Amino acid sequence: MTSHPPTRSVVGAAIADALALLLPVMCAGCGAPDADICEECRPALAPRVGTRWVDAAGGAVPVCSGLRFEGVAARIVRAVKEEGRTPLVRALAPALRAAVAVFAEPGAVLVPLPTSRASFRRRGYRVPDLLARRAGLPVRHLLQTVRRTADQRGLGRDQRRANVAKSMISRDAASLRVILIDDVVTTGVTLAEAVRALREAGAGVIGAATVAATPRRMSAGASGSVASETHR
Template identity: 60%
Template sequence: MPLTLFDDLVRPALAQALTLVMPVECGGCGAADVNLCERCVDELRPHPSRRALAGVDGDVPLWSGLRFEGVAARVIRAVKEDGRTSLISSLTPALNAAVAKVSPPADTVVVPLPTSRAAYRRRGYRVPDRLAARTTLPVARLLRTARRTADQRGLTIMQRRENVSLSMRSMDAAGRRVIVLDDVVTTGATLQEAIRALRSAGAIVLGAVTVAATPRQASSEYQTSAKSERRI
């Protein structure tokens, strides 16, 4: 059974059955006996924001469907750290809203960022891959990890860029139109490296998308001031 169909049909039924034997709480606010309450569903309505990626030649837009704060941040953490993959469906509208903003041609594919071996062993699944399977475009895993990197948490912007520099490689990407996908963007260093690797392999990078962007990186689609042109 395809993963998306499993998540849509089987996981909700299992979650409902599990409420009979163990407590279930809302992934966004902690309310009892519900996977995600109506108020938190409403909080996850898409609010796309656009940034440009610093250090990338040409105009490569980065679109994010939500701000990484409040309910959105808690739900994403529940998916990544608590194994609550059934919540991915609640993030799908925001992700697809970001994809739509890139206005991709029909032959475009979504390329999820690779997951480190340590993260895969810890979770048992690849978060970007699960998200990519929910988009409206075909998925192509064109990126591979070329070397190990340190944990990005706690690093400065420059340290993050140095940490991930030349850490990815791509194959079978020549001439393909691609959109790079990740769950959350903070500084944009990892997306920048992914774009470099894809372009080195001959891909045409139309843009990048994430479910959410950290508040200090996000800006409204409609802001046109100099502040809104600040690059990540």
């Protein structure tokens, strides 16, 4: 389980929601007044699931993402993560649901990537957990960070990999079939570290679902189910 009670994340998100009501309302996608997301920007959030593969210990895993992390979608995700505009999560939830649905794996356990202590202190809520809650997706907290990592922003791929290496552990995951969930996948190294931790704990990792992915290496038009993992 995570080291902080889930209720703290709920309270943090509620406070952020309340503060958002006191601030001037502008579209997070384009800056237009009087709407969190204007009618012109909403179509950019319609799920268009794409898939990429992320290399991980024991074999690559598929990552399905509901949106491309660019333009309006990227600005809205950043508004949630960097500006505390948590009401916007409701508009992102369909993208996460669509990404999870691609796997079509009954009985799979959804596991959010853990949030660093520094990020939790800064925001007061965990973005993956908030997204899952708004999407109506039950989760189990099977991953825990065991050491401090640096902010990944500004780091190259190799630096990111070294930064998160051996930073997670998993317990109570033996024999479970797992789908990881997160907000955005960029290089995929954090997801790969989570896969390593879960596999070492005996879980079978089916893949990962995210709200968005950077366009690089993302193929469009995923449909149906993704083949389950053969490595255990």
